[in-house]
Amino acid sequence: MIAELAIGAGLVAAASFAYRALKPKRPETAAPTTKPPPDPAPLGLHVGDVLLHGDTELWLAGCFTLDEEGFVARLFRAPGNTRANWVLQLDEEGNDLALVNETDAVPEGAVPAELPVGGIRLTLRSKGSATITHEGSDLPPASDSGEFVMLGAAGGKILLVVDFAGAGRLAVEGTRYGRELFDVLPGGD
Numbered sequence: 001m002i003a004e005l006a007i008g009a010g011l012v013a014a015a016s017f018a019y020r021a022l023k024p025k026r027p028e029t030a031a032p033t034t035k036p037p038p039d040p041a042p043l044g045l046h047v048g049d050v051l052l053h054g055d056t057e058l059w060l061a062g063c064f065t066l067d068e069e070g071f072v073a074r075l076f077r078a079p080g081n082t083r084a085n086w087v088l089q090l091d092e093e094g095n096d097l098a099l100v101n102e103t104d105a106v107p108e109g110a111v112p113a114e115l116p117v118g119g120i121r122l123t124l125r126s127k128g129s130a131t132i133t134h135e136g137s138d139l140p141p142a143s144d145s146g147e148f149v150m151l152g153a154a155g156g157k158i159l160l161v162v163d164f165a166g167a168g169r170l171a172v173e174g175t176r177y178g179r180e181l182f183d184v185l186p187g188g189d
Helices: 002-022
Strands: 050-053 056-059 064-065 071-077 086-089 096-102 115-119 118-134 146-154 158-165 168-178 182-185
Touching: 002 168, 071 118, 071 146, 071 158, 086 168, 115 158, 118 158
Parallel strands: none
Antiparallel strands: 050 056, 050 182, 064 071, 064 118, 071 086, 086 096, 096 168, 115 118, 118 146, 146 158, 158 168
16 A cells, blocks of 8 residues: 555656656746835825815815925815805815914904904914915915914914915905814826
8 A cells, every 4th residue: 555655646746847848948038117106195195186164065176285394274166055155274194273264353464463353362473485386266366475463362263364476465354173073086088
């Protein structure tokens, strides 16, 4: 019985060797090339997204992005609702958002470091010069640069004033909210 098993194993080994020797060889091929990974999508909100906040749907039709050697803010136009005409994204990830509307509470000329708005005293948070990019639709006339001033108060009150170079002023004020209070339906291309 042992001899029969040894002969059977030898026949299997010989057949395997013969198969490998007679099998047609594949031509040598170059290693497959890999495509570089695509650029990651920018963080935060995007034009075309729809934000759901309570019973309000906010369609983000257009956007101004303010950059001053780094991210300052993104201001999205949200037409067609009664809650807010604009959504302000205050961090790159889109976790710090504000629902804002245009305001005429800002006097002409230089924006002061303190300003009462709606009975609340807002104080200076940041200011500077920014490069401004535009994307989408339903945006007011603007330029590619401008001066900005951001004021705020405890409780989330915020005011952003953008003086576009040669194209007028946009002042919006409203309230900050955490991202957990919004659902985002991503827009498609």
